[in-house]
Amino acid sequence: MSTIGGNSGRRRPGPGSTTFAARTITVPAAHDGRRLDKYIRSQLKGVPATLLFRLMREGKIRVNGSKVKQNHRIAGGDELTLPTITVEAGPSPRPVARHLVDAVKNAIVHEDEGLIVVDKPANLAVHRGTGVDAGVIEALRRARPDVPDLELAHRLDRETSGLLMVAKTPAMLRHLQEILRDREHEIKRTYLALVEGAWPDDLHVSHAPLRRTSRATIVAPEHRGGQRAETRFRVVERHDRRATLIEARLLTGRKHQIRVHCKDAGHPIGGDSRYGSRAFNGHVRGRGITGMLLHAHTLQIPLPDGGTLRLTAPPPEEWERF
Secondary structure (H helix, E strand, C coil): CCCCCCCCCEEEEECCEEEECCEEEECCHHHCCCEHHHHHHHHCCCCCHHHHHHHHHCCCCEECCEECCCCCECCCCCEEEECCEEEECCCCCCCCCHHHHHHHHHCEEEECCCEEEEEECCCCCCCCECCECCCHHHHHHHHCCCCCCCEECCCCCCCCEEEEEEECCHHHHHHHHHHHHHCHHHCEEEEEEEEECCCCCCCCEECCCEEECCCCEEECCHHHCCECCCEEEEEEEEECCCEEEEEEEECCCCCCHHHHHHHHCCCCECCCCCCCCHHHHHHHHHCCCCCCCEEEEEEEEECCCCCEEEEECCCCHHHHHC
16 A cells, blocks of 8 residues: 655656556545545646546546545545556646746735635736636745645636635645535625616625526526525715725625626626626726726635634725726
């Protein structure tokens, strides 16, 4: 029986591929509750999730001798059986630019033994993707090679600025994901948004269910179903009848939730290129504001030791131009 570490069990049969030898792994207690695919990928660098999911479906990856589903969560002491895995070499990712590393390091507003919180600038992706060479997590990993288990605890849209949580340990990641998944009422996340028009005094909450399509998130008609979604609103400041600064509190965390709920209410967020109003977006740009006016403003998180972390990040300075 062996435990993966460093380059143990790894050989290169040729210039175009990397092979990881078959092995049995005992899961360390520190990774209890982690998703199986994420744990394997943290140990076998460069193995794509799609390959792992296929091996799970085929029963070639087993936990304690049993076939598992792709969303399986491991426990400390579990025995994982992995086959020989060969990964064809793809193009090497471009190195993370020094200016991006410095920008993310300078945006850190809190750090403790298990958690980093970044005040993410607008128009910065949280991770690498199509057309994006690197994001917050890649920059942090380059800046902090001494912290091998850095993982995003949640996500913000690229256009959204504000508070973003990054777990430093598997235990903290598991804690935050459990809260976000099963105990959402225990975490308080509020956003500031500048929306078009005069927000109604009596509009305090949206329960519109959301459904994702191949291109966007939309409000789902009742007969078509959709995921439960809840956003609570409060008016902060009115700008005549042209615009309203609102506070939006997430009670669920669906993709583009605040943006779609604001659009559904008839008051889209300024600068929102996907769900916004062309006329209002033009008005925002005329004030010299180039991004979307949505900002993750406050965060209140219950910590594993029973304490509570409370953070506030002011909106970007360019908002003052409005």
